[in-house]
Amino acid sequence: MLYRIAKAALWIVCRLFFAVRVEGLENIPAGPIVVCANHSSFWDPPLVGISLPRHISFMAKEELFRIPVLGWLLPRVQAFPVARGRGDRGAIRHSLRVLQQGDALGIFPEGRRVKTGEDVVPQTGAAFISLRADVPVVPVAVVGNYRFRQPMTVRFGKPVDLEEYRGQKLDNKILARVADKIMEEIRALIEKRPV
Numbered sequence: 001m002l003y004r005i006a007k008a009a010l011w012i013v014c015r016l017f018f019a020v021r022v023e024g025l026e027n028i029p030a031g032p033i034v035v036c037a038n039h040s041s042f043w044d045p046p047l048v049g050i051s052l053p054r055h056i057s058f059m060a061k062e063e064l065f066r067i068p069v070l071g072w073l074l075p076r077v078q079a080f081p082v083a084r085g086r087g088d089r090g091a092i093r094h095s096l097r098v099l100q101q102g103d104a105l106g107i108f109p110e111g112r113r114v115k116t117g118e119d120v121v122p123q124t125g126a127a128f129i130s131l132r133a134d135v136p137v138v139p140v141a142v143v144g145n146y147r148f149r150q151p152m153t154v155r156f157g158k159p160v161d162l163e164e165y166r167g168q169k170l171d172n173k174i175l176a177r178v179a180d181k182i183m184e185e186i187r188a189l190i191e192k193r194p195v
Contacts, residue, residue: 003055006077011050014043017148022051024156028138032099033159034130036182037140038190039108040116043152044142045079048106051154057098058106059091059125082125084111092129099133109182127178130162131170137162137182141189157189 014020035056037048045058055078062081065071074080078098082091098105107129109122130137136159144152165178 002076003078006073007050010046014046014050014152018043018047018144018146018152019149020047020051021151021153022156023153024158025051025053027156027158028052028054029136029159032102032133032135033104034099034126034133034135034137035104035106035140036109036126036137036186037106037142038186039110039113040142041113041146043146044108045106047142047152047154048140049077051156052104054104056104056106059095059108061112084123092125092132095125095129096133099129099135105129109179109186122179122183124172124175124179126182127175128170131165131175131178134166136160139182139185139189141186141192143190155189155192157185160185 035048035052037044045060049056049058057078057080059082060074060079062083065074065081080091080094082088095105107126109126110120111123112120114120126137138159139157141155141157142152143155144150146152160182162178162181165174168174
């Protein structure tokens with residue numbers, strides 16, 4: 001119940017601040033999915049969350065849960081903490097439970113907010129979880145300048161084709177390759193001109 005109320009409130013706030021445009025909803029399959037988006041602003045999770053017409057649980061850095069009010073709110077909108085920089089088994093188990101329930105899992109593979117044009121090596125968590133759970137990865141691009149009443153586009157792409165990696169042993173080499181492929185798809189969506 002609180003999730004729906006919070007999502008409705010965020011929808012109003014985001015629509016007041018930005019001219020939000022959503023593209024590619026037809027690319028979202030039914031069933032459990034891992035949603036992977038670029039991350040350059042604190043606005044990205046709410047923009048992706050309000051644009052996806054279904055329940056989504058975001059993985060968020062554990063430091064956010066120590067901030068008053070925000071730390072209280074995040075678990076109530078189904079966000080859960082992850083310790084960055086190391087394999088957080090608790091966060092992985094929680095992610096797999098979200099997917100087993102048939103919901104969407106939101107992950108920002110860059111692992112932190114990244115300035116436009118900055119090139120970072122993506123984290124492998126989304127690759128590991130999607131292959132382990134055998135679920136599709138939906139790439140998402142959040143595009144715009146985050147200025148008041150300016151256009152912001154949330155663009156959902158077709159699921160990333162990971163068929164060649166399914167069933168393989170998930171070593172660091174494979175995971176890095178899959179993580180790179182996911183980021184390539186996100187970057188291609190960022191560079192695509194609006195329809």
